[in-house]
Amino acid sequence: MAAAVVLEENQGANNAEWTDENTRIVCELFAEQVRIGNRSNTHLNKVGYDNVIAKFEEKTGLRYQKLQFKNKWSKLRNEYNLWKKLIARETGLGWDQARATIVASDDWWARAKKDLPGCAKFKLRGIQNEHLLQQIFEDLRNTGDDHWNPTSGNLPQSSTQPSSTINVDTEAVNEGDDDDSNDEDFSPPPKRGKAAAGKEAKKPKTSGGHWFYEQMSRFVDNQEKSAASVESLVRREDTSGCAIKDVMALVKECGAVFGTKEHFIATEIFTKKSEREMFMTLDNSEERFAWLTMKHESKMAKYSK
Incomplete structure (x- = not known):
C-alpha cells in the first residue's frame, strides 16, 4: 500500500x-x-x-x-x-x-x-x-x-508571581523562534538621574517589574552552575552502561530485533532509567528476551481488561 x-x-x-x-x-x-x-x-x-x-x-x-x-x-x-x-x-x-x-x-x-x-x-x-x-x-x-531547561535562557512560570507582574507573552516565549535565547542579555536597565539615585537607599517595593528582574538576576547568577550540572548528568548517563543506546544494543543482541513486539516494548519503556537499570540486572539473553515478552503482555492485558 x-x-x-x-x-x-x-x-x-x-x-x-x-x-x-x-x-x-x-x-x-x-x-x-x-x-x-x-x-x-x-x-x-x-x-x-x-x-x-x-x-x-x-x-x-x-x-x-x-x-x-x-x-x-x-x-x-x-x-x-x-x-x-x-x-x-x-x-x-x-x-x-x-x-x-x-x-x-x-x-x-x-x-x-x-x-x-x-x-x-x-x-x-x-x-x-x-x-x-x-x-x-x-x-x-x-x-x-512551564517545562524549564536550565540552559534555555527562559524562566519558568511561577504560581506565586504577584498579580501586578508585568505582562509576558508566554506563547511567544515557549513556542516562538527562541533558538538564540541563550544569547539574550537579561541585565535590568540602568537607573537614570538623581531621583533614581536617591531611591536606591530605599527598600524596593514588591512590584511586578522588581520581581521579574530579581528572578532574572538569580537565574544569571546560577546559569553556569546549572549548565555544568546538566552536562555532568549527561556525561554520567553516557558512561553508566545504562544509556538508551547501550541498552538497545543488548535488546537486539538478545533477539528482539526491529519489528518484534519485544523490540517495540523496549523502545517505550527504556526511556525510563529505572527500567533500563532493571533490564541490565538480568544475567543472559534468554532472561532479557523473556522479560521483554512479559512486559509487552502485561501492557496488552491492561488494554484488554
Whole structure:
C-alpha cells in the first residue's frame, strides 16, 4: 500500500511532503537531537534544527526549511498529546493489535470525538512512531508549558508571581523562534538621574517589574552552575552502561530485533532509567528476551481488561 501523503501549509514556504516514511525519519532525527541536549525549551534550538535540516536532506534528498520542520514538530506534539489523552480516557477497552489502536463501540467514539476534537483519526489506525514521540515530548507533556531547561535562557512560570507582574507573552516565549535565547542579555536597565539615585537607599517595593528582574538576576547568577550540572548528568548517563543506546544494543543482541513486539516494548519503556537499570540486572539473553515478552503482555492485558 502506498504511503499516505499529507501536505501542510507552511506560511509562505513551499509545501512539505510528509509521507509515512519521511515522518518516521524526521521523528528519529528529532529524538536524536533531544537526546543529545539540543532542545532548549519546547522546540529544538538553532543547532538542533540545523542538524535536522542537514541530516534529513542526506537521508531523503529533500531540502526543507526550518519553518517547515518547526510546523511538523508542533503538529506531532499536538497529535501525541491528543493520543495520550484518548487512551487515558477510561480502562476496560479492547485493543486492536494489527491497527495499534483502541477497540470501542461507535457510541464511545462519538463521545470521544466530542470531548477530544480530532481524535477520530485514531479510530482506524493508532499513532505512528509512538516510541520516538515519547522520547521527544513526554517530559513536556507531563510538566506542561512551564517545562524549564536550565540552559534555555527562559524562566519558568511561577504560581506565586504577584498579580501586578508585568505582562509576558508566554506563547511567544515557549513556542516562538527562541533558538538564540541563550544569547539574550537579561541585565535590568540602568537607573537614570538623581531621583533614581536617591531611591536606591530605599527598600524596593514588591512590584511586578522588581520581581521579574530579581528572578532574572538569580537565574544569571546560577546559569553556569546549572549548565555544568546538566552536562555532568549527561556525561554520567553516557558512561553508566545504562544509556538508551547501550541498552538497545543488548535488546537486539538478545533477539528482539526491529519489528518484534519485544523490540517495540523496549523502545517505550527504556526511556525510563529505572527500567533500563532493571533490564541490565538480568544475567543472559534468554532472561532479557523473556522479560521483554512479559512486559509487552502485561501492557496488552491492561488494554484488554
